[in-house]
Amino acid sequence: MTVDFAPQLLEDTPIGPTAGGLYRRQNVWTGLAAGILLGFVAYLISHATLEGSNWGTDMVVTVTMVGWVVGFNLGVGTFNAPLRWALGHDQTYDDELYAAGVGQGKKRYYKFCTDHKVVGTQYLVLVVVLFGIGGTLAMMMRTQLISPHSSFLSANAYNAIVSIHGMCMIIATIIMVTGPFTNFIMPIMIGAKDMAFPRLNAMSFWVVVSAIPPLLATFVLGGVDAGWTTYAPLSVQAPPAMDAFAITMIVFVISVTVSGVNTIVTIFTMRAKGMTLGRLPIFTWASLVGAALSIYAMPALLIAFTSMITDRVTGTSFFVAGQGGTGWLWENAFWIFGHPEVYIILIPPVGAMLEVASTFARKPLFGYKVTVAGFVAIAALSIMVWAHHMFTTGWAPELAGPFMVTTEIISIPTGIIFLCLIGTIWKGRIWTRLPMYFVYLFLWNFIIGGVTGIYLSDTPADEYFHGDMFVTAHFHYTLLGGAMIAATAGLCYWFPKITGKMLNERIGKTAFWLIAIGIQVTYFGMFWEGFEGMPRRVAFYDPIFQHANDMATGGAYLLMLGWLVLLYAGIESLRHCRTAPANPWHSKTLEWKVPTPVPLVNFLVDPVVTSDPYGYGEPDQVEPVVIPPPDPDRELVPNLSSDKPLARGDE
């Protein structure tokens, strides 16, 4: 059976009228409407039945938020396919094509669309929005800290902003690479026509979208005053905002887990012919390791926040001292998630950045296998280091030594990343385009983040620095200066492939310098605060910390300006700049072998991979990919939920 449309035009091709009804009318607006409606109904019912009981308000908030999440996902179409299947009639072939975005033009970006490129683009926009929210909150904090007793924010507002800035940025950084790039780029990189589970892929996006309004609703529900780590028992006593926060986290865990399973299965089952594990691009390995780690880490967070909700709503006492519970249980559960989490954030961007380094140094990746082993070793060790966040809690002092050992050992595989990076740069032909700028910035920042991490891993030193601004500066150097800058390198690198436009590098380089200098000024200011002994998360501080805070606040404005200029560069490029060629960087990975913009059917013919994509400068240079001649009888199907032939309606 041949489909007789040109695959490049697939997204504009009219689709047969055989199926439809409600399904074809769903988009983000119906999702919003259904979410608000169901949330409101849930509110009315729970309010009528539960208000006035012991834990009434918490129950009402929880039920309302669950109503919103379920309603939004029903309205946007997340559950369409499973619901139909449960009702006894599966999706028709046309439904599948419709879900893949055929015949909807730009409208498919506002819908539940199973095309991995649409999902990747949607994620990219979401990540930018989340960084915008988190960045605005950060600027409010820095503005408050402009003087020791500023009245810009109240103490309660400051605490709420501290908490939501933290969690908003954590959510954004967890999905900043696994969302846009693992979804958009990675399947093309391995020669797949889509992710293994396209519907789950779309689900992972829309579920995380539904998690954001509860996060922001915390501001009107009294504010989360316990920080992003929401240590019990403070969080058990917190205002109803905490219930919405917990719902956000539970829903987010579902999204990340689904997306992680999808990534793993895709990499193991969807590779093109000849794409052996030894030829996988390093970014694919990084995505795989990050996804595997998230499968390990996320359940701990799910259990922690579920127990938190039951403590608050139904009166259990997992975390309540004196009733059999303990705050240490929360701290353990949280950090069993929390430390692997920083590597879930870090490893995928580092993989993306190594792709950039190899391309712009015009050299093969140095020590490919050692680097992959390094990623795996980091992941394995990272599940054994969580209690270094608890050196000063008083929990199990005898374990401080062992956890110091595992924490410091992790610097050995982390060092391999630097070996790989400088080995790749060594004697290269350094092509200084914008993505490469960010690689060098990563290198600069991540060394500082790494070295300051070693001080903190030393228990006696941590007994001074724990809970002060030094820690804040350290993890911003690793997560912002390291992971986020590496992700920005990846963004500048893949921008032409994703958008079809070249990024305006003149504006981009202005942004780069603002960001680079902004990071150093801001976080050296925070190191200074930390050395002097200023605690974290304080809205008011001792005037002796004034100068350090001036430095950090000034740098933060510079940094925010830098990000805004980069955003402007992106918008300006989308509107004015020249169209991108298919392979502007003369790179060898597979995603650059497909046309730009990428057609709905990634590959007209299945590619055959003959070597890894790092053959720069090799004498017997063979093209790493063989594209066989098109097969006229091959059915060009964009991406369906399974490889099995689908029943075509009544035919």
Place this chain on the structure above:
Amino acid sequence: MSSDQPVTDDPPVLPQGDSIIPTRPFFSRPIGKIFIIWFLMTTVGVLIGIFAPHHLMPTFLTHEGTDVWRTMVLFTILAAPVAAVVYAVAAYSLVGWRHRGNQDEPPPDDGPPLRGNSTVTAIWLGTSTVLVLILLAWGLTVYSAEDVSHANTLQINVTGQQWLWTFQYPGTGVNTRTLVLPVNRPVQFNVTSVDVTHGFWPAALGVQVDANPGVVTVIRATPDKLGTFTVRCSQLCGLYHSFMYAPGSVVTSAKFSQWLQSQGASTTAAEAAAFVKK
């Protein structure tokens, strides 16, 4: 130097016929220039390590705090050469190996296809392992030395609550909002909380432990200098976390005894607590 001219510090090749081994002096070769950058950066790093903690951190009043300062100095001195290797190669690459000319086009030729080097990798891994072992030996030694209880330890019960600290001196009946310690006498803080988790952090003493409700956590320190400090809360504990601090000072035994009496302790109890010999 131009990027497209073949680099001249390739590994020495065996002479074949009339070919010659490159004979340029060490410091005009890339490796020599990288060495110079490395040396300068290491020097800067070591100087930062020696001076920055000293100038930026408060004067520590205990030997535990002095250990924090020593750790900062030692770790920075150990880290500086390693970080400088990465920085030196990166800095040199931007000058020596940069693609000059039209940046719109990729470099006309690719770099050498170095896919790895087991010797370099082994040296890298070996060096980092040795450094980690040094750090661990230092850290574990310092940590185990801190965790020793002495015979003449002064016990102080510390209670955190939203948003103030209370210090109780057992045996004297003194219960205050000010932490006063005698110099050169080991002190053990028995820390707890009546509501949420707080962080007991007398910064200049260089120690810290959380105050958890329902649990008593213990931290020890021995003040060895006179001075004042501030006890802060290091765990976000609710609305007025910022204002949860208490003044503290380290005084001589005689003054400590006087202070205890001024707080209502009997002379006998105060002198016993302060170890003042008659």
